[in-house]
Amino acid sequence: MSTKTRxxxxxxxxxxxxxxxxxxxxxxxxxxxxxxEKPKLLDMIEQTPWSKK
Incomplete structure (x- = not known):
């Protein structure tokens, strides 16, 4: 038995x-x-955090 700690x-x-x-x-x-699975097109389109409404 080894006394070296791991x-x-x-x-x-x-x-x-x-x-x-x-x-x-x-x-x-x-x-x-x-x-x-393929990425959903709507998920990519909805990611517009900088757009003004």
Whole structure:
């Protein structure tokens, strides 16, 4: 048993992954980013906080 205490608030070791372009494209094909829903047009239009009425 180790007597060294662990502090979860300190940053941990950074691991850098290196992929070839072929590996990266294969990973993207296997794990695509699929948006859950499209933004609603009305939500974008109604965001006019600086307009005068």
């Amino acid at each position: 502090n979860d608030h300190l940053p941990g070791e950074v691991v850098t992954w290196k992929m070839s372009e072929e590996d990266r494209l294969a990973y993207i094909a296997k794990h695509p980013i699929i948006p859950e």
